[in-house]
Structure formats: structure tokens, C-alpha cells
Amino acid sequence: MIRRRVVSDYLVPAATLLGVLLAWEAATRAFRVPRFVMPAPSAILAEGWDWRYRFLGHAWVTLYETLGGFALSIAVGVPLAVLIVYSPVLRSALYPLIVLAQSVPKIAIAPVLLLMVGHGEFPKVIVAFLVAFFPVVVDTATGLAATPPELLDLSRSYRASAFKTFVKVRLPMAMPFVFAGAKVAITLAVIGAVVGEFVGSDKGLGYVILSATSYWKTELAFSSMILLSLMAIVLFGAVSLVERLVCPWLVPTVDE
């Protein structure tokens, strides 16, 4: 049983990936595809290895922008959701604004932001935040509103204060929703940081992709992209791990 699971969960996808890479390598060699059109996986790997020390610095910048934007999206998004759920006036005041902010293409905001707050990492943090905060607000608000009415009645029948009910019932009840939003937000924050870097920067993995393509160094752009995906996967995994630590009741103790 366990062996079958290892095969289906790890070996099959690993073999598929390896097969795709081999086919890719073979195709680029067989058809003599120019490396600036489609580099072979081996060339991408070699270029990435050459760049390993320089990548470290760029990856750090992008990571820092992503985490900054993500942290802001949680710090702003969760309280905003609380306000929306608790106050009907604020809900009608804020909700249209939030939806409006969401509907503006972030790639269009980025150059304007750069004008407003100047260069450096900060505007990228803001772009990452703007891209990431919407799912946090919506999911947290949904979670807070989903408290079973019986639990709210129960709290009221014990004459518990609204604050106590929030801390002991509503917020923990909404935690799975907050994490659902956070998981979407962390991957969006990576996109936001790269979009910010595209618009104007001299550091970061997004900058590396942009400058590599302008010099026809497609292998470098590819290795930078792979690094970005790896970063997004690791960050997503980290949020999932925190979720397991914060909400252990969501993880089944017995494997069914």
C-alpha cells in the first residue's frame, strides 16, 4: 500500500518531468534550435550554475519584496475584513473601493507608483501588496461571516462581550479561510514583486529576466524563471506549514 503510494505520488510525476526534459533536450539538439529561441535544459542548468553567486543577491531582493508585500497584505487585509464584517456602514463604504482597487490592472499601477514613491525596493513591496491583498480580505471576511449563528447565540446567551466572542469564536473559526487567502496571496505576491521589477529596477529576478532577454540570453531568463517558480513553491509550502502549526485540528490524525 505504502509502496504504491510512493510510486503514484512521487515516482510518476518525477518520471514525467524527466521525460519532458529529455524530449526537450533531444528536440533542441535534433532540430538545431538556436539557443536564443529555445535553449536546451542542459544549457539553462549550466547558465544557472554559472550565475549561482549573482543569483543569490537578486533572489534575496525579490524574496524580500515578496515577503514585504505579503506581510502588508495580511496586516492590512485581515483588519479590513474585520471592519467589513462588523460594520455595515464600513462595508458599504469600503467594499466598492476594495473591488475597484482589485479591478485596476496592477501592471498599469506599477509605473505610476514608481513615479510616486521613487525607485528602490519599496514600490515593489507596494505592488506585491496590491496584487496580494484582495484574496486575504475576501477570504477572511467570508470566514468571519461563516460563524454558525448558533455559536453566536451561545456566546450571547453566556453574556460574553463582542470582543471575547471575536477572539474565542469568530477569529479561530475563520482561520482556515484566512490561510486559504494567504496561500493565494503568497503566490500573487511573487508575481507582484516581479511586475514591480519589470517596470523599473536594477535588482531582483524580474530584472534579471528583463535584461537577459534584451541581450538574447534566453538561458539566463529561463534559469531565473525556474528560480522564481521554486521560490513561489517554497513560500507556498511555508504558508501551508504555518497553517498546519496554527490549525492542527484541520490535519487528520488518522489516515483514512
Added chain:
Amino acid sequence: MIRLDGVGKTYRTRRGDLVHAVEDVTLHVAENEFVTLVGPSGCGKSTLLRLVAGLTPVTRGTIAIRDEPVREPFADVGFVFQQPVLLPWRSVLDNVLFSVEMLGLEPRQYRKQALDLLELTGLAGFETKYPRELSGGMQQRVAICRALLPDPSLLLMDEPFGALDAMTREEMSLELLRIWEERRKTILFVTHSIPEAILLADRVVVMTPRPGRIARILTVGLPRPRTMEAEFDPRFKAASEDVRGLIFARRGAR
């Protein structure tokens, strides 16, 4: 202990229509009495429970508990709903302690009593389990323990066994009776199961819908403690025919 006099509750729906959920209900419940409210959906029995709990204000009439008019929830009451609504992140023991915690009492001082209650309801050994590891019936037992822990003199139960399968349901009714024999309190119990209403009650309040009002109050003369055998007693059969007659006669007339 509880006095409802000429109680009425009128809702306004979103479309602006008036709904008379409860009309002209007068009911006096004695200390430690077990009263069941039975009737079809929409007869206002759950609304009545919420009114007594002070969760919604009455439109007309008065409700008093120990001569104290009910204007807001009061601390000396326990509530059990159709769904157990436990907190999924808390262990069984911590779920039971939730009630005293919300009441602003010190949970540590109630640990022993909470464990005793779990023992009484056959949940000993499950203290550290999460609710989702428990069956529906066990979860509802936890909800009952939670309601009983502050030792309220009044217990309001809104179809507490309605979501359980028929076999668990019978078992739970008998168990509730056993608990009640051991720790007497006044119980107001809403159900739409006629046998359940009769098996449990000292008095059965039969209600009819639109508007929700009392059709009749029947006194159940069956001896206590009651067992499943009570259902074969001719008095049980007579009572259930009475209740059935009251509920369905009205439907037939329409």
C-alpha cells in the same frame, strides 16, 4: 419557575410582510419540570425557546423567570441546539469548559466537574480528542456537557437529537432522562418527534402553526424512571394519539 403570559412574537420579513411566529402563548413551568414543545415546522416552538433565552425580545406579553422579567440573556441557563456546534480547534474537554469560560468564570476550577460530566455521559477517555474524531451522538453529548457544566437551573434544548439517526436518538433520550434524574433542573425541550416528546416529558405542549400557538398542554402520567418499555404502556399510546389528533385534525380542517 418560568411564566409566559400572553406572549407574542411578530417578525417582519425582508419583503415587509408580518409573520406571527408566536401568538398568545401562556405557559407556566414549575421548578425541575421537564416540558416538551412538540409541533410541525413553523409552529413557533424554536422561536419560543429563543424568547425564553432572552435572545430575541417579545413583541407582546411578558416572560419572567423566578419573577424576574426576561429582557436579555441571563446567566443561569444552558442552551443545546440541533447541531452540536463545537469548536473544532478545541479538545472535548476544552469544548466542555467553553461555557464557563464565556461566562467569565475560571475554567481551571471547573476541570474536575467537566471530567465528571464526561464520565456521566459515557465520554470518559475522549477528553483529548478533537470533535471531528467523534460520532454525531458523541458530539451532541459534548454539547450537553458544555451546557450542564455551569450547572444552570434551566436547560433549553432545541431539537437536540434532531440530526441524529433513529437508534442513537432513542439512546440519547433515555440518557438525557438518566442525567436529569441525577441532576434535576427545569428543561424546556423542543422536538417534532411525538414519541420523544411523550417519553421525556412531565407535560407536553402541543403547538400548531400559522400563527404559532398552543393547541393543548397534556400531562404525561407515566411513572419515572422511564425506560424504552414505556412506549408499550397504554397511557403512552393514548397520549401519542391525543397529540397526533391535535396536530393533524387542524391540517385536515384546511
